[in-house]
Amino acid sequence: MDDCVANFPEDIVKEILLRCPVKSLLRFKCVHKNWYALIKTPNFVQQHLNCSKNNPPQLLLYNTGNYGDRYDSRSLTLISEENPQTFKGMAYLLGSVNGLFLMFGVIDHVHSCALWNPATREVRLLHLPPPMINDRPVFGLGLDLLTNDYKVVCYLCENLAAVYSCSRDSWRIFKHRIPFFTGVKQTFGTAYSNGVYYWLLRGCRPSYYTVLLFDFGSEMFEGIEGPHIHTYVFGLMLVDDSIAILSLNDLNMSDYAIWVMIQPGVWNKLVTFQCFPFIKSCYDSSLILATRTSRLISYNVRTNKLKDLAFQRPGIGKHAKASGCGVFYYNESLVTIKQRHDGELDH
Template identity: 60%
Template structure:
């Protein structure tokens, strides 16, 4: 019998490739020139990103005492067979379209890097930062500008004397631009770090303590207009957020909060509309909360297993990962955890 060769149209090939895992797509670029061009096509990259594939678990450490050089200032990915290590990096935020922002202080200077863990591509941001803010304690956000179709990084600080400075990094221009403070520029006394991504629909969000509106407010940065906005938070009489903070619940900004009536219980407050909050859940969760995804919280139990808890269904399941340092916060040499969508988004110009 003669060999039968079947030729598919480009549309059929595209539909087949869109259903393949990302790691397979990276290998398939070597099959032929037409597949390479198709997989690199920006339209294909966006369609792959929108596919409803399962999220991936990213687990990293911030250096441990058993490191040979006792380097506490490095981020190491430990959820892959071949871990990556980034020296000098101490903070990781994301993900936005499968991309992360890392930053830390190297030789007394703030250093920032964009990272795609799926493709292992990294892009150091152009340095130095604007001289006026380079020595400030970093408060950063990372997101996508839907108006210019580019990724941006925002950096700001406000001193105790209400002197505010901010800058935005544009990936397309590969440069920083200083934002001029306006009368509406929000002052703050304490920005609470989020334990998970706080990016939503073109804005980056921080939880403030001591803002303009009340004791707890949400500070937003709009990447399209490059403007800040402050939104009133829940009644401070119901919040005890000295440890926990901002999260995403489905497609809404939410606050994960200790319940004052019982310190083993947690509350989730969801912003129904700007300035309007509703407590939707109270639940008991024994363990260190590490991250969240959609309506699920990810925590480490007493045996250092990673467990997922669905706040809506109240069901738990083990995620099949154990590490001795999961019970320690990432900033203290322990493990940090993210759920993220693998993507082919390129960081190079």
Template identity: 65%
Template sequence: MDGCLANSPEDIVKEILVRCPVKSLLRFKCVCKNWCTLIKTPEFVQQHLKNHSPPQLLIYDNGDIDDDDDDLSITLISEEHPRRFIGMKQLFGSVDGLFFMVGEIDREISCALWNPGTREVKPLHLPIPVATIHDSPVFGFGLDPLTYDYKVVYFHINNLCEHYASVHSCSRDLWRIFKPKIPYFTDVKHTFGTAYLNGTYYWLLTGGHHSNYTILLFDFGSEMFKEIEGPGHQSVDTNMLGLMSVDSSIAILNLNPRTVFAYDIWVMIQPGVWNKLVTFQCFFRIKSCYDNSLILATKDSQLVSYDVRTNKTRHLGFHHPGLRKDAEYDGGCGVFYYKESLVKIKRRDDEDLDH
């Protein structure tokens, strides 16, 4: 079988390999030089990313909120051999199978990019000393669709109450620091939720010009910030739960104050124009979202997905007591669905994947 496959025409071999999981492809690189070269080409990586393989479930434990900050770490409990990232507390993602993680090591802010499929990790060093940070920096991670460059962005306030933003280019391994022309940054008190869609990162924040909350976006192509209006103050207030994507559009998930355990989903039709898509009742804890589905934890600590379009629920086959708590605020479990990929995040082309 192996000899027959190795002697097949190149296009047939490629069609077979592009359907294989990442773990298998990393082993197949040792079969022959031609396969190794093919699997490492950017064209193959993109074709593999676009195939219709099912998403992977990534579940992590963030420790106990009563522990010291230095003891909190992200531990992957959805893997056969759990992996631990010491000092890391938050995950952002996924973008093409890549995640961005942030934490605190030796009382300094630390961050890194991570591909769980290839197990590749790349630490990123912030361009400013942590001593100048007045408030915790607000991060985002995404893809510049014009240059196909993965970028990290964050904004912060220094000791003089001046706001700054920094953008990291993964392809060039460089930071750019600038002062965004958005005066309300000093009013930002809390981040309700974040989302990435089509080259743009979105934050749902308290403060702003229009109401008691605002939506801030960052375009990874132009590297510019912009504020947009959300649904009217009468419809959405501080009961917001976060952002999600529905039918390739940004949506706000909001707790309905008039009905017990009811939620509204508002979809952005165009910048500043919103439409209420659905109101539904849910007695489970909302952990995450993927496409049109919410990932929920039941009272008996089971994971299920709920499609807001079809109103159908599906069990995901995972159980853990920490699912009853929120990873960021309660020291519980966080959940992501993601598309496994071969995307490299190291700068040098001659560096091989860590696995």
């Protein structure tokens, strides 16, 4: 086997490996020491990530138990694989950023969070800094584009937040008056794009919405006035890399509208449409829907086309609050979250 591998030109081997899925590459690391060394290099990891973005995304479907269960009794289980991972105490999942997810919940009565790469099955527990005053901490996951450092932001309490840096393996607590958090009644949805994380917030008045953003490069918060929508708001999504709000007609639960932010504080109604009521998540300009027969469908709001995702499982044709079932579309990556011996993270 080694003789056959040695006869392949290195550039051809690299081009072939770049087009292989992550699970295959993890096995191929055992084939030859040169392959092992190549697959681990940061340059190969980045090139493979760029290639994977041109491939069809992977479907990740998970269950966090039933709505109403105690937080410390819930667990996150991946149910779209034959040998699923289960994380006791984890009840929420955010993602993905270059194939990485952030999960958080309550373990032994303590708020906990962890980074997770489902393709490589790596997990990195992040010990939250005190004081964890907020009963339901607000999290965000993103990439500092200048330093290529994966970071987690956590709103601890009023005027106090913390940022975790993977490269430093530490939290930085800082005081900052976070715009619009005073008087906020509910956090509706989140989105991530180009190094910036977004939260959709609703204030004391039902139709008053604001968007809070955090820039992982400058590590600063900023508030943007949202549209005045008198219908139910489902959450945030991305439409052609622009932040958008998905709203639902209270009188007809199948009528939706999408409002796109064309510049900070200026919103335009992009499209109205009708679709299934069980929306699970958003991916690019598409919604991931579940039919009443528990089959997953994607709906592209730009092209108005439906696509069967070839996945069916009893129980997913329910609202997330009722079933505890969530769906993500994501691109697999080799990005590692393991700690090096020297204390630095291998990107």
